[in-house]
Amino acid sequence: MSSNWVDIRDEIRRRVLERELLPGAKLPNDQELAEEFKCSRTTVQRAMLDLAQSGTVDRRRKGGTTITLHPITRTTFDIPITRLEIEAAGNDYSYFLVSREILVSPPRVASSFGLAEPTEMLRVTALHMANKQPYIFEDRWIAHETTPEILDVDLSRESANEWLIRNRPYSDCEVRFLAKRATRQEAELLASDVDEALFVMERTTWINGAPITMVRAIAKPGYQLVAKAN
Amino acid sequence: MSSNWVDIRDEIRRRVLERELLPGAKLPNDQELAEEFKCSRTTVQRAMLDLAQSGTVDRRRKGGTTITLHPITRTTFDIPITRLEIEAAGNDYSYFLVSREILVSPPRVASSFGLAEPTEMLRVTALHMANKQPYIFEDRWIAHETTPEILDVDLSRESANEWLIRNRPYSDCEVRFLAKRATRQEAELLASDVDEALFVMERTTWINGAPITMVRAIAKPGYQLVAKAN
DNA sequence: AGAAATATTATGTGCATGCTTAAAAACTTT
């Protein structure tokens, strides 16, 4: 007769779906819910933690628990290592280095790191391919002041992507998604038309405030990032 | 001297960052960690729950806890109601209905719902504006078989977005992000060039298997979706 | 009346303990 925390969570969700609980509605306190569901307050707490994390309810000390007033769509995306994404889809992965040079970062890159001054950085561009077809074009800036070892890595064999993920963990990461028109170079490498709309995943990482890398993963035409919400 | 769960989580994170724990490494079991941190197993469990949810560790019964072998970037995006997003940025929100008609859904839409047959649906297009400037163009298909009440709503006053969110909760939601070239109509409405690359957030929702709505939110040129990971 | 101090209350966190469950490992049987 008594419930586990999943049952409680699902029952609250059901009440929201059935409109027995409307946005802004106040729930009974944990103690009362525990009595209703014939379980301990700890179990209710566990269910409420989950509902709060998914954005279904708001919890405030003394204020109690309320159904979120303005429902949002909360989605979690996992951005994997490109090689693994390709292999997971059962395709053959290959990679080649397009360019590698040391340059002063343009303002766009410096400002993304929160740096006032343009700095010398290692700039690497590379192409990831699935079944010999272009898949993702990677345009990367690496703060070689923070990660000097990268200068000794043979990037024509191993992608900077993987080397960094394995050897330089980060403490902070900012992700942005955007669309951009294909430049002539991008169009050539990704086998698309110039001016085609391309989907871009941009990631900037730091370790304890020091910049590590900023990468634009520019996907082939038609690429979609999919996730299930809730 | 004893730790709370946040301290434990942060210490494990630190060990990963400092490469004291490498990907694939096995952690001591909860009991041993509890002794190390001089706290109860429950507290360790709480920290591990958080680390598992953020994708830092993998936990398997009997298998124990290991540092995630292939680190991924896990990001949570909250997609708010457009009006609230605009108002939160301190801008003035306005909205107008562009079109409203009943049409047979094209294959692209039907297949997004997982429907084999094309079905009659209500198709609504509308423009959301910030400070009188175009912000997001909304191209929506509504399964009026599932939600007949929508036919009586005055969509020139209230956006379908808000009416649905308030009146038709969903049990399942699929989100996809992509880039598309501006059509002539989109370019006109969003004050962009034809062929400009536009960022699209597409959401499809169901309630217990029955389709509710599919919406393409087509953002103005230059729009970026930003999130902090971890 | 308005400000400051105090009490109240609901959630948050932690502890000790025991039972459940999935999966690996060990063992048996074919």
Added chain:
DNA sequence: AAAGTTTTTAAGCATGCACATAATATTTCT
């Protein structure tokens, strides 16, 4: 050796209890 069975192990779940903390409500003081 392969296949099936049992055992063991480590994480997951649940309980009851106590104290911490933050936000609100109430009272006291000026």
